[in-house]
Amino acid sequence: MEELQAEEAALERTFEKRFRNAVAATRASLSETIDNVFQGRKEIDAELLDQLEEALIAADIGVPTTLSILDTVRRGIDRKQINDIAALKAAIKHELLTILHASTREGVATEASVPEDVTPYVMMIVGVNGVGKTTTIGKLAQRIKAEGNDVLICAADTFRAAATDQLAIWAERTGVPLIQQKSGTDPAAVLFDALKAAKARNSDVLIVDTAGRLHNKSNLMAELEKMKRVATREVAGAPHETLLVIDAVTGQNGLEQARQFLKVAGVTGIVLTKLDGTAKGGIAIAIAKELNLPIRYAGIGEKVDDLVVFDPEQYVKALFE
Ligand SMILES: Nc1nc2c(ncn2[C@@H]2O[C@H](COP(=O)(O)OP(=O)(O)OP(=O)(O)O)[C@@H](O)[C@H]2O)c(=O)[nH]1
Numbered sequence: 662m663e664e665l666q667a668e669e670a671a672l673e674r675t676f677e678k679r680f681r682n683a684v685a686a687t688r689a690s691l692s693e694t695i696d697n698v699f700q701g702r703k704e705i706d707a708e709l710l711d712q713l714e715e716a717l718i719a720a721d722i723g724v725p726t727t728l729s730i731l732d733t734v735r736r737g738i739d740r741k742q743i744n745d746i747a748a749l750k751a752a753i754k755h756e757l758l759t760i761l762h763a764s765t766r767e768g769v770a771t772e773a774s775v776p777e778d779v780t781p782y783v784m785m786i787v788g789v790n791g792v793g794k795t796t797t798i799g800k801l802a803q804r805i806k807a808e809g810n811d812v813l814i815c816a817a818d819t820f821r822a823a824a825t826d827q828l829a830i831w832a833e834r835t836g837v838p839l840i841q842q843k844s845g846t847d848p849a850a851v852l853f854d855a856l857k858a859a860k861a862r863n864s865d866v867l868i869v870d871t872a873g874r875l876h877n878k879s880n881l882m883a884e885l886e887k888m889k890r891v892a893t894r895e896v897a898g899a900p901h902e903t904l905l906v907i908d909a910v911t912g913q914n915g916l917e918q919a920r921q922f923l924k925v926a927g928v929t930g931i932v933l934t935k936l937d938g939t940a941k942g943g944i945a946i947a948i949a950k951e952l953n954l955p956i957r958y959a960g961i962g963e964k965v966d967d968l969v970v971f972d973p974e975q976y977v978k979a980l981f982e
C-alpha cells in the first residue's frame with residue numbers, strides 16, 4: 662500500500678515536471694516580461710500597470726481577461742491592499758487561479774473522472790482540423806483504461822480516408838478495441854454501431870473520434886448535432902462528455918472556434934493540446950474566463966503519455982516559478 666502511494670507520488674512529480682517543461686516557453690514569455698516590467702522598481706505607477714497590461718496580452722490571456730485582471734489589481738491598490746510589487750504579483754496569481762477555478766464544473770477538480778454508475782459513459786471529441794483530436798483519443802484511451810475501465814473507441818471520422826488507419830494504430834498501441842466502417846459511411850451510422858457494441862460488451866467508456874471541421878461549415882456542424890441525437894437515443898444522457906480540442910498554438914483563434922462549437926455541440930470541457938509548442942499558453946486563462954468551460958486535460962507532446970489532467974494550481978505555479 663505504502664509502496665503504491667510512493668510510486669504514485671513519484672509519478673505525480675514526473676508529470677508535474679513534464680508539465681512545467683511544456684509550459685517553459687509560456688513561463689519565459691509571461692513571467693520574464695512581468696519581471697522586466699518590475700525590474701528595479703519599488704512603486705506601482707500608471708506606467709507600470711500599462712506595461713503589465715501589455716505583458717498579459719502578449720501571453721494571449723486576451724484583452725477582456727487582461728482588463729478584468731487589471732481592474733481587480735487597481736481596486737486592490739485603491740484599497741491599499743496592494744502596496745508593493747510582491748503584493749501585486751501575488752494578486753495577479755490569485756486572480757488567475759480564481760478565473761481557472763470559477764470555470765470548473767461544480768467547483769470540483771477538472772479531472773474528467775468516469776462515474777461508475779453510467780455505462781457506457783460516452784465521450785465525444787470534437788474540434789477543427791488538425792488540433793489533435795485523434796492523438797488525444799489515443800492518450801485518453803490509455804489513461805482511462807489504466808484507471809481500470811473497459812474502453813471502446815469509435816472511428817466516426819469517415820471523411821478522411823487515412824483517419825481510421827490513424828486511429829487503428831492508437832487502438833493497437835493502447836490495446837483498446839475499435840469500431841470502424843469503410844470511409845464515406847455516415848458517421849452517425851458508425852456511432853450507432855459503436856453504441857450497440859459498447860452496450861453488448863458492457864464497455865465502461867466509449868470514446869468517439871469525429872472528423873475535423875471548420876466551425877463555420879453549417880452542414881458539418883449539423884452532422885455533429887445528428888450524432889448527438891443518435892447517442893442520446895441509444896444511451897440515456899449520452900454523450901455525457903463532449904470535449905472540444907483546442908490547439909494552444911492557434912491562440913485567440915481557438916476562442917472563436919470554440920464559441921461556434923458551443924452553440925451546436927454542447928461542449929462540456931476543453932482539451933488544450935500542444936501546450937509544449939507555444940509561448941502563448943496564457944490562452945488557458947482566456948478560455949476559462951471567456952468560455953466559462955473547464956479545461957480538463959492538457960496535451961504536452963505527441964506520445965501516448967503526453968496528456969495531463971489540467972490542474973489550475975499546477976498551471977499557475979508552472980507559469981510563475
Ligand atoms: N507537440 C504536440 N503535438 C501534438 C499534440 N497533440 C497532437 N499533436 C500532433 O498534432 C498533429 C495532428 O494531430 P491529430 O490527432 O491527427 O489531429 P486531429 O484533430 O485528429 O486532425 P484531423 O482529424 O485531421 O482533424 C499530429 O502530428 C500530432 O502528433 C500535443 O499535445 N503536442
Ligand SMILES: [Mg+2]
Pocket residue numbers: 794795796818824870871872873
Ligand atoms: Mg483526427
